[in-house]
Amino acid sequence: MPEQVQDRPEWAALVEHQQQMSRQGLRQLFAEDPDRASALTLQHDGVLVDLSKNLVTTRTIELLVALAEAAGVLGRRDAMFAGEHINTTEDRAVLHVALRAARGTTITVDGADVVEPVHEVLDRMRAFSDRVRSGDWTGHTGRRIRNVVNIGIGGSDLGPAMAYEALRAFSDRELHVAFVSNVDGADLDEALRGLDPAETLFIVCSKTFATVETLTNARGARDWLQAAFGDDSATAKHFVAVSTNAEKVREFGIDADNMFGFWDWVGGRYSFDSAVGLSLMVAIGPDRFGDLLAGFRSVDEHFRDAPLAENVPALMGLIELWYRSFWGAQSQAVLPYSQYLARFPAYLQQLEMESNGKRVDREGRPVGTDTGQVVWGEPGTNGQHAFYQLIHQGTSMIPCDFLGFLEPVDEPPTTGVDLLQHHALLMANLFAQTEALAFGKTESEVREGGVAADLAPHRTFPGDRPTTTILAKALTPYVLGQLVALYEHKVFTMGAVWGINSFDQWGVELGKVLATRISTELGTDGELDHDSATNAMIQRFRSGSLD
Secondary structure, eight states: OOOOGGHHHHHHHHHHHHHHHOOOOOHHHHHHHHTTHHHTTTETTEEEETTSSSSHHHHHHHHHHHHHHTTHHHHHHHOOOOOOOOBBTTTTTOOOGGGOTTOOOEEETTTOOOOOHHHHHHHHHHHHHHHHHHHSSSTTOOBBEEEEEEOOHHHHHHHHHHHHTTTGGGOOOTEEEEEEOOOSHHHEEEETTTTTTTGGEEEESSSSSSSSHHHHHHHHHHHHHHHHHOOGGHHHHHEEOSOOOOOHHHTOOOGEEEOOOOOTTOOOOTTTTTTGGGHHHHHHHHHHHHHHHHHHHHHHHHHHHHGGGGGGHHHHHHHHHHIISSSSEEEEEEESOOOGGHHHHHHHHHIIIIHHSSOOOTTTTTTTSOOOOOOOOOOOOOGGGHHHHHHHSSSSSOEEEEEESSOOOOOOSSSSSOOOHHHHHHHHHHHHHHHHHOOOOOHHHHHHHTOOTTTTGGGGGGGOOOOOEESSSSHHHHHHHHHHHHHHHHHHHHHHTTTTTOOOOOGGGHHHHHHHHHHHHTSSOOOOOSHHHHHHHHHHHHHTOOO
């Protein structure tokens, strides 16, 4: 079997290097190297990534790159782009990069080109989106569609929902777009309140068209629709499907001609640039969706071609791995200074935690090192008045990614809000927070400011709280594609170094199997065969009493 990463000499070299780095601080590192900011700032196609406020030196980068090379990151990257079945536990290729490949290029899986079929689906999506946006697609009564409700869960919800919020300024403001994922009926009920069934289109996203939560919500939406029309045939004019199961789609009442497919080499958390993004394309239009794909493609090509020492997403992944595996960091905060990116941390939670939350390597052996970490965050400046206290003065290291833009979204405000003035204050906060986290404020500096000795420890900031700052000129569809691809390939790099399979998700299965079993038991009075606590909970639910 191949050697595990923690047994390699490159790993041991980093352990020793971390011990040396733990005796240094960012104040010292900046003082010793006036060119540090320049040396540790990367750029690709209009996106700048500043690594200088991390607890690293150029030597750290060299050692991390050597580890990645020894762990076979380059070979695994090339295998992914070549369409090899690198998802070994499911015997599948991993080719989300093919979803945004340029028309006319060739990527093969099992001897067949997949790029042409991808563009055939994109062309069908474009034609459908144009019909909905123009009013040519009408509902059962002949009225145009004004409401679009995406029904999915996991990647079939988090991706398009995040991207829609991020690109709301580029959307057709005459269309109301909503997303339903939770099997809690309140989610569907709230989404449908105030909508006119005659003007509402549902997009049901389920690869197998058998996902329990999604199909439960879809049936609820169909019942709502049919109650309004009293005609089962209305379903075909108000529902379309994103799926690969034509038979079940037809059984539901959807015309299979209105089914948009994708492939088993598309993982759910990597899928919103496929047909899963149909609701997004309807909202922002096909041309802007094309810009989104082009942004993805720009970073894909950079990740594929750039050497590791200059590879932006790879270095982002290695920096995060540095903190997780060598400093013991257990969480990563993602802090976008843009209200439009409010859902971005939630999207990244699935991308990273479902991908790299693994306890065995690709050979089935215990990994022998910590993998994955908790990803969380909120938009700035909201988080500053909530959890930044913990980041600044808590006892745990929490590396942070700060995302910001030089300009606000270029959309004329309709309310008289001075977007430029607001944006300047927003960005001032971003720059101030990364400086404060890096350099802190010593107790002597606090006392020099006139603070009493007994209060000085409370107002001391230790600093050396690592941050990465990602800047672009403005948030656009193209830039959003770049940002998502940066994080996708960052996650890939970390998993490749650890030697785990970042592309399966067996950890979600056990709970789903048990839930299916228990759901049938809740409506009966039969015998129960669970642990005593679970049996008691089921009995309380059956009786409707907590006694």
